Amino acid sequence: MHNGGKLSPFLKGALVVGFLFLYVPILSLIVYSFNASKLVTVWGGFSLRWYASLFENEQILSAVWLSIRIAFAAAAAAVVLGTVAGLVMARFKRFPGSTLFAGMITAPMVMPEVITGLSMLLLFISLQQLIGVPTERGFFTIWVGHTTLCMAYVAVVVRSRLVEMDKNLEDAAMDLGARPLKIFFVITLPLIAPAIASGFLLSVTLSLDDLVTTAFLSGPGSTTLPQVIFSKVRLGLNPEINALATITVLVVGTFVVLANYFMLNAQRKRDRAIAEAMRADAPKLPDVPLESLGRPGRA
Amino acid sequence: MKDAVASAQGAAKEAGQQAYLKIAGVVKKFGDHTAVDHVDLEIHQHEIFALLGSSGCGKSTLLRMLAGMETPTAGKILLDGQDITRLAPYNRPINMMFQSYALFPHMSVEQNIAFGLKQDGLPKDEISARVSEMLELVQMKKYATRKPYQLSGGQQQRVALARSLAKRPKLLLLDEPLGALDKKLRQQTQLELVNTLEKVGVTCIMVTHDQEEAMTMATRIGIMSEGQLLQVGTPSQIYDYPNCRFTAEFIGETNLFGGAVAVDEADRVEIEAPELGGRIRIGHGITGPKGMEVWASVRPEDIRVDIRPVEPGPNRARGKVREIAYLGSYSVYHVQLASGKVVKAMVPANRWYEAGEAEPTWNDEVWVSWRDDMPVVLTA
Numbered sequence: 001m002h003n004g005g006k007l008s009p010f011l012k013g014a015l016v017v018g019f020l021f022l023y024v025p026i027l028s029l030i031v032y033s034f035n036a037s038k039l040v041t042v043w044g045g046f047s048l049r050w051y052a053s054l055f056e057n058e059q060i061l062s063a064v065w066l067s068i069r070i071a072f073a074a075a076a077a078a079v080v081l082g083t084v085a086g087l088v089m090a091r092f093k094r095f096p097g098s099t100l101f102a103g104m105i106t107a108p109m110v111m112p113e114v115i116t117g118l119s120m121l122l123l124f125i126s127l128q129q130l131i132g133v134p135t136e137r138g139f140f141t142i143w144v145g146h147t148t149l150c151m152a153y154v155a156v157v158v159r160s161r162l163v164e165m166d167k168n169l170e171d172a173a174m175d176l177g178a179r180p181l182k183i184f185f186v187i188t189l190p191l192i193a194p195a196i197a198s199g200f201l202l203s204v205t206l207s208l209d210d211l212v213t214t215a216f217l218s219g220p221g222s223t224t225l226p227q228v229i230f231s232k233v234r235l236g237l238n239p240e241i242n243a244l245a246t247i248t249v250l251v252v253g254t255f256v257v258l259a260n261y262f263m264l265n266a267q268r269k270r271d272r273a274i275a276e277a278m279r280a281d282a283p284k285l286p287d288v289p290l291e292s293l294g295r296p297g298r299a
Numbered sequence: 300m301k302d303a304v305a306s307a308q309g310a311a312k313e314a315g316q317q318a319y320l321k322i323a324g325v326v327k328k329f330g331d332h333t334a335v336d337h338v339d340l341e342i343h344q345h346e347i348f349a350l351l352g353s354s355g356c357g358k359s360t361l362l363r364m365l366a367g368m369e370t371p372t373a374g375k376i377l378l379d380g381q382d383i384t385r386l387a388p389y390n391r392p393i394n395m396m397f398q399s400y401a402l403f404p405h406m407s408v409e410q411n412i413a414f415g416l417k418q419d420g421l422p423k424d425e426i427s428a429r430v431s432e433m434l435e436l437v438q439m440k441k442y443a444t445r446k447p448y449q450l451s452g453g454q455q456q457r458v459a460l461a462r463s464l465a466k467r468p469k470l471l472l473l474d475e476p477l478g479a480l481d482k483k484l485r486q487q488t489q490l491e492l493v494n495t496l497e498k499v500g501v502t503c504i505m506v507t508h509d510q511e512e513a514m515t516m517a518t519r520i521g522i523m524s525e526g527q528l529l530q531v532g533t534p535s536q537i538y539d540y541p542n543c544r545f546t547a548e549f550i551g552e553t554n555l556f557g558g559a560v561a562v563d564e565a566d567r568v569e570i571e572a573p574e575l576g577g578r579i580r581i582g583h584g585i586t587g588p589k590g591m592e593v594w595a596s597v598r599p600e601d602i603r604v605d606i607r608p609v610e611p612g613p614n615r616a617r618g619k620v621r622e623i624a625y626l627g628s629y630s631v632y633h634v635q636l637a638s639g640k641v642v643k644a645m646v647p648a649n650r651w652y653e654a655g656e657a658e659p660t661w662n663d664e665v666w667v668s669w670r671d672d673m674p675v676v677l678t679a
Contacts, residue, residue: 166399166401168397168398168399168401169401169403169404171366171368171388171397171401172395172397172401172403173403173414174368174388174389175366175367175368175388175389175393175394175395175463176389176394176414176415176418176462176466177389177390177415177418177419177466178389178414178418179389182418187403190405191404191405270448273446273448273449274448274449276449277448277449277450277451277454278451
């Protein structure tokens with residue numbers, strides 16, 4: 001990589017193939033969303049008809065709306081629970097079973113989703129038999145399932161941020177007279193806010209994308225977007241799905257580009273400020289006159 | 300025990316100084332490990348006291364107990380007559396300047412300094428008056444709205460100082476106050492910091508591993524090792540009259556000779572020192588039994604180096620020059636004696652010129668000697 005900053009032809013080729021592999025399918029998906037033909041693989045001229053029919057498809061629209069609602073509700077709950085769990089793992093003194101606790105928090109990340117989904121389904125069914133709640137499978141059960149899954153990710157992100165944060169900041173706040181709860185809201189929370197935000201976005205993505213857990217926990221009338229797409233694909237490809245995918249790519253792409261732009265800008269500004277601070281201090285350094293000690297008697 | 304405390308207090312009163320902070324028999328254990336081992340210490344108002352020791356000696360744990368971040372396993376801490384041993388950190392009239400400064404990165408300089416005042420619920424105009432007074436004190440007025448990352452190391456240190464002084468604490472704790480600065484900036488900042496502290500008149504305890512920093516800044520120093528406070532005194536007391544080998548070697552450089560007491564009269568002690576290949580004579584008695592194992596500490600600057608043979612007697616030996624470290628105004632000679640012991644001697648740069656003698660060089664034979672009022676006898 002470092003041979004004069006130039007890539008060898010082999011590396012260049014590998015890079016091109018890799019990018020093609022990643023992006024050609026997405027590109028063809030976008031192109032065919034503007035296809036007039038009903039056949040997905042045959043180009044029949046430019047048309048926006050699939051976009052029009054997409055916005056008339058009640059099933060898809062309600063699935064989109066349900067997915068978005070679940071995603072945000074699950075992310076909100078996961079952020080609260082995950083932050084608390086991360087805080088306990090990073091800041092509390094070790095207690096008996098703390099390793100087990102940390103392992104169990106992160107278990108949903110490594111557990112096969114089929115198991116998680118199935119076990120939750122069984123739990124909800126027995127709960128319904130025992131106490132009559134939840135009465136049906138739908139928004140609530142999916143929300144609980146997604147929250148469990150996402151919470152693990154938030155806990156890990158928040159914990160790693162807390163671990164690298166200077167613990168002295170909290171001690172300093174306490175030393176200056178702030179009580180623990182206040183310290184959490186005034187010092188800790190603002191400083192881990194970026195981790196919480198990225199945990200939230202990660203949760204939204206995970207929830208929007210989830211198919212397996214949802215399949216176990218959804219009931220009649222509560223079909224999420226991935227479920228709709230999956231069932232449609234099984235019945236044969238439909239250019240409406242291409243249109244839906246294109247819109248998704250557009251929205252996600254815009255977000256990523258904007259976020260990158262703002263983050264890069266902030267970083268540049270910060271770097272400039274740090275460089276300036278260093279320069280401002282430099283001339284103030286005096287030349288310590290070591291020679292003022294003198295060297296008497298040397299001819 | 301009570302009598303001893305009472306008489307000590309009486310002595311302090313006579314001297315016009317009463318203990319302001321009193322640490323009595325403080326112990327801190329972490330599991331089996333004793334981090335702080337029965338420390339007793341009294342500190343007077345307006346004093347700048349330095350706890351000096353190498354890392355892991357318990358000085359930081361002691362400081363954290365004063366701040367309230369740790370609770371002593373045993374013992375008491377009294378500040379201005381109030382028992383603060385178990386007081387929560389946020390209720391103590393004590394503030395601390397952290398080694399890493401611990402400035403809140405999401406707050407401006409002003410907000411950082413105002414933080415403690417806000418916790419006390421002071422009225423807004425009083426907070427802003429106090430903040431601008433503090434900014435004035437540390438000369439950071441024009442940086443008031445900057446964020447910590449926009450400041451250099453030296454500026455951050457001054458903001459941290461201002462923040463810890465803003466609440467006018469009864470006691471200020473400094474944890475390695477200049478440890479995060481580079482050497483050149485540190486020397487300049489030491490005096491600046493002392494001037495600020497003296498201007499405010501705050502009672503101050505600092506923790507440091509840098510003896511130069513402690514000697515420059517503190518009115519008194521406490522030497523700590525393995526959780527124990529070995530010696531407390533002014534910088535010159537500690538340097539001139541160390542009470543044990545650890546202190547003698549830790550503060551400055553010294554040459555230690557182990558030996559047994561051979562003669563102990565009222566006016567002199569003679570120690571049979573095998574490493575020297577002769578006796579060490581000291582011009583005062585120590586009242587110990589004959590044959591007692593003691594050490595004599597002789598500072599390099601008290602040792603005279605001659606190229607001509609000196610008259611036989613105590614406090615002298617012949618050796619060979621092994622190393623010469625030229626340090627400008629003086630040189631340090633490493634002279635190896637017949638026993639193999641290497642003695643360090645500090646020789647002023649004009650020593651040979653004024654005597655009209657040729658400067659000795661490597662492997663030259665020389666004589667080292669010192670006056671009998673120079674060595675300090677150590678029994679521990």
